[in-house]
Amino acid sequence: MLIASLGVLSSWYSGKIQNHLVINSAQTNRLVEITSSLEIGLYESLVYLSAIKESNGILEGQTTLNEPTLTLLIQQFEEQIDRIEMDYDRMYDFFENSHLQSSGENLEEANRLSERIKLYTNLSKEWLILLEEDAEQASVQFNTSISPFFRNNITPAISQLREQTLIYHTEEKKELSLQLSRLNKILGIAFGASVLLAVLISLYIYRSIANPLKKLRDGAQQLGQGNLDKEIEIQSTDEIGELAKSFNDMASNLKKRTLARDYLDSIIESLQESLIVTDEEKAIIGINKAGLKMLNYSREEIIGLPVTQFYDMESMGDIYKEKQNDGSIFEFQLLAKEDMQIPVLFSESDLINYEGEKVGSVCIATDITERKKSDQAIRDSLREKEVLLSEIHHRVKNNLAVVSGILQLQAYASSNDEVTKALTESQARIRSISLVHEMLYHDHTLAYINYKIYVNDLLDAISKMYMSDTKDISLNAEVEDISLDVNLAIPCSLLLNEIVVNSYKHAFDGVGEGKICVSMMENGEYYMLAVEDNGAGLEEDELKDSKSLGKTLIKTLTSQLKGEYQILSGKEGKGTRIEVKFPKRKLNSARKSY
Structure with missing residues (x-):
C-alpha cells in the first residue's frame, strides 16, 4: 500500500x-x-x-x-x-x-x-x-x-x-x-x-x-x-x-x-559600384566584392586599414577637400596595390545613427578607367580628323589657286577679247571659292567663316582684277559679324561675286567714276544680302530674260540657297539695288554642288 x-x-x-x-x-x-x-x-x-x-x-x-x-x-x-x-x-x-x-x-x-x-x-x-x-x-x-x-x-x-x-x-x-x-x-x-x-x-x-x-x-x-x-x-x-x-x-x-x-546582403555584394564603410576614425569596417576587386585586396587584408591610405591625395587632395562634405559625386583617384591609380566617380557621406550622431562614413566609387581610355581615344581621333580636314582645305585652296593661275595665263595668251573676258570671269568665280577654303583653313573650327572678313577680301580681289585707268569705282562693305558654314558660304560667295562683277562691268558704261556698296545682316530666321550701285540701273525683266552665264548663275545660286531676290532702284532713283533673302539653314548634301 x-x-x-x-x-x-x-x-x-x-x-x-x-x-x-x-x-x-x-x-x-x-x-x-x-x-x-x-x-x-x-x-x-x-x-x-x-x-x-x-x-x-x-x-x-x-x-x-x-x-x-x-x-x-x-x-x-x-x-x-x-x-x-x-x-x-x-x-x-x-x-x-x-x-x-x-x-x-x-x-x-x-x-x-x-x-x-x-x-x-x-x-x-x-x-x-x-x-x-x-x-x-x-x-x-x-x-x-x-x-x-x-x-x-x-x-x-x-x-x-x-x-x-x-x-x-x-x-x-x-x-x-x-x-x-x-x-x-x-x-x-x-x-x-x-x-x-x-x-x-x-x-x-x-x-x-x-x-x-x-x-x-x-x-x-x-x-x-x-x-x-x-x-x-x-x-x-x-x-x-x-x-x-x-x-x-x-x-x-x-x-x-x-x-x-x-537577399539584402546579396544585393549589396552584387553592386557594380565599390562600397566602403568606415568608422569614426576612418578605419575600414566593411567593403563589398566590387571594392575588393578594384583595390586588389582580400577582405582580411583591408579590414581595419585607414581608408585615406587608398586616396590619391598627392594629385587630387584639393578636389577631395573641396567636395568631401557637399554630398556631390566628383571625379577622383584611388590607389590600389602597388600604388596603381584608378580614376573613379566618387562620393562620401556621413553614417549617422538613430541618435543623430556620426558613427562613420560610406564611400561609393565607380571605376571609370575604360571610359577615360575611350574619351582619350575619341580626342585623339578628333585631332587627327581636324588635321586631315585642315589639310584638305589647304590643298583645295592651293589647287584652286593653280587653276586660277592657269586661267590668268590663258587669258594673257589669248588675243580674242571674248575668250579673255570669259577666262577672267571664271578666274573671279574660282577666286571666290578659293577664299572660302583659305578662311576655313585658317579658322580653328574648320567649318565656319567670318563673312564680314570674307566680303572685304573678296571685294579687294575683284577691285584688283577689274582695275582700270579710265574708271574710278569704289567698293564699300557694311556687313554684320556673321558666321556661315561652308554649305552656305560657297553658294553665297559665288552669288555675291556674280552680282558685284555684273555691276562692275555693266553699271558704269560711259561713266568715269561710281560706287558699289555691299551689305549683309541677319533678320530673324533669314540673312539679307544687298548690292547697290549708282550706275545706269537694271530692270528686273532684263535679269529674268538674260541668257548670259553671269545672270544665269545669279538666278541659279539664289534658288540653290532657297532664297528670293528682287531688283530695286538705288537711292534717289539712281542705279540698281539687288536684294537677296535666304533662310538660315544647312544645305542638303544633295544640293552642295556649285
Missing part, C-alpha cells in the same frame, strides 16, 4: 513537473514564433523599401526585383507595417498575460523595442516622401540611415529578447530537472527494499522525460543561436513529441523567411 501510495504520489508529482515544463515550453515556443514573425515582417518591410529604391532607378547597374510597379510595392510595404504592429500587439499581450518568470523584464524590453520600431516606421515613411522629391538623396538616406538603423538597433533588440526568454526557459528546465533528480533520490531511499523497482522506475522516468527534454533544450538553444537546419529528433506522440514537431515546423518556416535577409 505504501509503495502504491508513493508510486501514485511520484507519478502525480512527475506529471505536475512535466505539465509545468510543457506549459512553459509552449509559451516559450509561442514567444519565439511571435518574435520571429515580427523579425521576418521587419526584414520584409526593409526588402520592400529596397525594392522601391531599385524600381525607382536610383542606382544604376543594381540587381532589381521582378519589375513590380512602384505603387504596388508601396502598398505592400504599408500592409507589412500594419502586420508588424499586429505582431507587436500580440507580443505585448503575451508578456502581460504570460506566467514566465522573465515576463516583467521582457515587458520592459518590449517597450524599448516598440520605440525603435516606431522610429523605424517613421523614418521609412519620411523616406518614401523624400523619394518622390529627391531620388538621389533618398538613396543616400536609405544606405546611411534606414538600413544601418535596422541592422544596428532593431535586429539585435529582437534577438536579445528571444535569447533572453530562451535563457530563462533553459534555466527553468534545469531547475525542474533538479527537482526530478531530488524526487528520484527520495524514491530511492523510500524504496530501499525495492531497489530493482526503483531503478526501473528511475530509468523509465529518465528515458521518457529527461532524454526528450534534453533534446528539446538543445534544439531550442541552437534555434535561438540561428541554426535553422537543426532538427529535434523525438519520435514520441505525447506533448513533448508534439512540441518537438512544432519546433521543427517553426525552424523550417524561419529558414524560408530569413532568405529575405540573405
Whole structure:
C-alpha cells in the first residue's frame, strides 16, 4: 500500500513537473514564433523599401526585383507595417498575460523595442516622401540611415529578447530537472527494499522525460543561436513529441523567411559600384566584392586599414577637400596595390545613427578607367580628323589657286577679247571659292567663316582684277559679324561675286567714276544680302530674260540657297539695288554642288 501510495504520489508529482515544463515550453515556443514573425515582417518591410529604391532607378547597374510597379510595392510595404504592429500587439499581450518568470523584464524590453520600431516606421515613411522629391538623396538616406538603423538597433533588440526568454526557459528546465533528480533520490531511499523497482522506475522516468527534454533544450538553444537546419529528433506522440514537431515546423518556416535577409546582403555584394564603410576614425569596417576587386585586396587584408591610405591625395587632395562634405559625386583617384591609380566617380557621406550622431562614413566609387581610355581615344581621333580636314582645305585652296593661275595665263595668251573676258570671269568665280577654303583653313573650327572678313577680301580681289585707268569705282562693305558654314558660304560667295562683277562691268558704261556698296545682316530666321550701285540701273525683266552665264548663275545660286531676290532702284532713283533673302539653314548634301 505504501509503495502504491508513493508510486501514485511520484507519478502525480512527475506529471505536475512535466505539465509545468510543457506549459512553459509552449509559451516559450509561442514567444519565439511571435518574435520571429515580427523579425521576418521587419526584414520584409526593409526588402520592400529596397525594392522601391531599385524600381525607382536610383542606382544604376543594381540587381532589381521582378519589375513590380512602384505603387504596388508601396502598398505592400504599408500592409507589412500594419502586420508588424499586429505582431507587436500580440507580443505585448503575451508578456502581460504570460506566467514566465522573465515576463516583467521582457515587458520592459518590449517597450524599448516598440520605440525603435516606431522610429523605424517613421523614418521609412519620411523616406518614401523624400523619394518622390529627391531620388538621389533618398538613396543616400536609405544606405546611411534606414538600413544601418535596422541592422544596428532593431535586429539585435529582437534577438536579445528571444535569447533572453530562451535563457530563462533553459534555466527553468534545469531547475525542474533538479527537482526530478531530488524526487528520484527520495524514491530511492523510500524504496530501499525495492531497489530493482526503483531503478526501473528511475530509468523509465529518465528515458521518457529527461532524454526528450534534453533534446528539446538543445534544439531550442541552437534555434535561438540561428541554426535553422537543426532538427529535434523525438519520435514520441505525447506533448513533448508534439512540441518537438512544432519546433521543427517553426525552424523550417524561419529558414524560408530569413532568405529575405540573405537577399539584402546579396544585393549589396552584387553592386557594380565599390562600397566602403568606415568608422569614426576612418578605419575600414566593411567593403563589398566590387571594392575588393578594384583595390586588389582580400577582405582580411583591408579590414581595419585607414581608408585615406587608398586616396590619391598627392594629385587630387584639393578636389577631395573641396567636395568631401557637399554630398556631390566628383571625379577622383584611388590607389590600389602597388600604388596603381584608378580614376573613379566618387562620393562620401556621413553614417549617422538613430541618435543623430556620426558613427562613420560610406564611400561609393565607380571605376571609370575604360571610359577615360575611350574619351582619350575619341580626342585623339578628333585631332587627327581636324588635321586631315585642315589639310584638305589647304590643298583645295592651293589647287584652286593653280587653276586660277592657269586661267590668268590663258587669258594673257589669248588675243580674242571674248575668250579673255570669259577666262577672267571664271578666274573671279574660282577666286571666290578659293577664299572660302583659305578662311576655313585658317579658322580653328574648320567649318565656319567670318563673312564680314570674307566680303572685304573678296571685294579687294575683284577691285584688283577689274582695275582700270579710265574708271574710278569704289567698293564699300557694311556687313554684320556673321558666321556661315561652308554649305552656305560657297553658294553665297559665288552669288555675291556674280552680282558685284555684273555691276562692275555693266553699271558704269560711259561713266568715269561710281560706287558699289555691299551689305549683309541677319533678320530673324533669314540673312539679307544687298548690292547697290549708282550706275545706269537694271530692270528686273532684263535679269529674268538674260541668257548670259553671269545672270544665269545669279538666278541659279539664289534658288540653290532657297532664297528670293528682287531688283530695286538705288537711292534717289539712281542705279540698281539687288536684294537677296535666304533662310538660315544647312544645305542638303544633295544640293552642295556649285
